[in-house]
Structures are given as C-alpha cells and as structure tokens.
Amino acid sequence: QVQLIESGGGLVQTGGSLRLSCAASGRTFSSHAMGWFRQAPGKEREFVAAISWSGGGTTYADSVKGRFTISRDNAKNTGYLQMNSLKPEDTAVYYCAIKYSTYSDQVKDYDYWGQGTQVTVSS
16 A cells, blocks of 8 residues: 655645655555646646656646646655745646556556645645
C-alpha cells in the first residue's frame, strides 16, 4: 500500500507563489508516474500537471502552462508542484496521485491519492 501526503498549501495573494510537496511512503514511487489535480467547491476534480516516473516527461493543463512546474525527486520519494503567478481561479484543494506506467490527465487512471491540501488565492 502506498500513502501520499501533500503539504505546502495556504493562503496567498494574487501573483504570489507556493510550492506543494507530495511525500510518498513505500518503495514504488520511483516506478510510478505522478499527477497533480485540483478540485474547487462545486466543481469536478480536474487535471493540473503530470510527470513520468523518470521525470523526463511532463504535461500541463492549458490553464496552468507557463505558470506551474511539476518535478520529482525519486531519491526522496517526493514530488513537487511549483505554482507561480497565482490567480484567484487557482483556488482549490490540490491532490497528488500516482499510477503505474505512463502519465495521464485522467482522474480515473490514477491508483493512489493523497488527502489534499488547500490553496487559496485572494484577489
């Protein structure tokens, strides 16, 4: 069983930055692709970014492209989401998730999920 724990969320003003972390237990993290998703109140969970198991491949939602950067450190069993130029519409609970094999932008494809961390961007 793999456990994922997100941290780094908080309250920030428009234009500010935050870095989210996703710490994984177990030894399978390095063989899994990782994704970040978010869910705002009353909305469905949506894709934000994903990274391959090696870190060599990444993909982003259009809404965050150029502002967010996903990365990972397999030696530390930790993934990251650097969020810059934050906007009020980025306000949501952010979740990390992992899946075996290639990364995906689909919620249904991921096997393990964290509990989420709240990000609030004030205008």
